Amino acid sequence: DAGVTQSPTHLIKTRGQQVTLRCSPKSGHDTVSWYQQALGQGPQFIFQYYEEEERQRGNFPDRFSGHQFPNYSSELNVNALLLGDSALYLCASSQDRIGTDTQYFGPGTRLTVL
Amino acid sequence: ILNVEQSPQSLHVQEGDSTNFTCSFPSSNFYALHWYRWETAKSPEALFVMTLNGDEKKKGRISATLNTKEGYSYLYIKGSQPEDSATYLCAASGSARQLTFGSGTQLTVLP
Numbered sequence: 001d002a003g004v005t006q007s008p009t010h011l012i013k014t015r016g017q018q019v020t021l022r023c024s025p026k027s028g029h030d031t032v033s034w035y036q037q038a039l040g041q042g043p044q045f046i047f048q049y050y051e052e053e054e055r056q057r058g059n060f061p062d063r064f065s066g067h068q069f070p071n072y073s074s075e076l077n078v079n080a081l082l083l084g085d086s087a088l089y090l091c092a093s094s095q096d097r098i099g100t101d102t103q104y105f106g107p108g109t110r111l112t113v114l
Numbered sequence: 115i116l117n118v119e120q121s122p123q124s125l126h127v128q129e130g131d132s133t134n135f136t137c138s139f140p141s142s143n144f145y146a147l148h149w150y151r152w153e154t155a156k157s158p159e160a161l162f163v164m165t166l167n168g169d170e171k172k173k174g175r176i177s178a179t180l181n182t183k184e185g186y187s188y189l190y191i192k193g194s195q196p197e198d199s200a201t202y203l204c205a206a207s208g209s210a211r212q213l214t215f216g217s218g219t220q221l222t223v224l225p
Contacts, residue, residue: 003157004157031211033211033212033213035213035215040217041217042118042120042203042205042215042216042217042218043203043205043213043215044215045212045213045214048211048212055211056211056212058212090158092213101163102148102160102163103148103160103213104157104160105150105157105158105160106157107155107156107157108157
């Protein structure tokens with residue numbers, strides 16, 4: 001059973017560009033959450049997708065958007081990249097139950113904005 | 115859940131030592147407490163999810179306790195081994211499903 005997978009592993013972009021990160025959830029999971037981890041901090045919640053809809057959103061600007069596909073995979077899009085968007089982006093999947101279900105994480109995509 | 119704090123920030127112990135870390139969180143609007151172990155260049159690995167006051171979970175040499183009334187959780191590692199070296203993250207969730215993470219405790223076990 002493959003766990004959560006993310007692509008690409010690393011990405012280098014310049015300011016103002018747009019980026020798309022991809023995530024495939026663990027088999028049997030229908031909920032995908034995205035987190036941003038800046039250096040020296042814990043992961044911060046960006047948003048969560050369930051049934052192809054954004055269900056929860058953290059304190060991130062509209063430049064951050066996402067999508068979930070019928071097969072439950074998900075994309076994170078970031079427009080008009082800023083230097084401060086450089087971070088590790090983690091995807092986590094879970095089954096749709098309230099609060100207690102374990103979220104399983106992928107290895108992350110390291111985004112560098114120059 | 116707005117603020118989850120972990121201490122210490124980093125810790126060096128000798129192989130065979132036992133150690134523990136602390137995670138504190140606001141006790142209001144609490145739903146669950148999650149512990150993860152994160153080794154460099156790997157995915158965070160889920161260790162425990164706890165919900166009830168007084169919960170205790172154990173996985174091998176690692177155990178955790180939860181006090182929801184005072185808003186803290188302890189993670190214990192008995193007889194630390196070099197392979198236990200990792201960053202240990204805790205995260206709390208409220209009625210919303212999002213996890214709020216602490217900054218982690220970086221453990222180094224010296225052989």
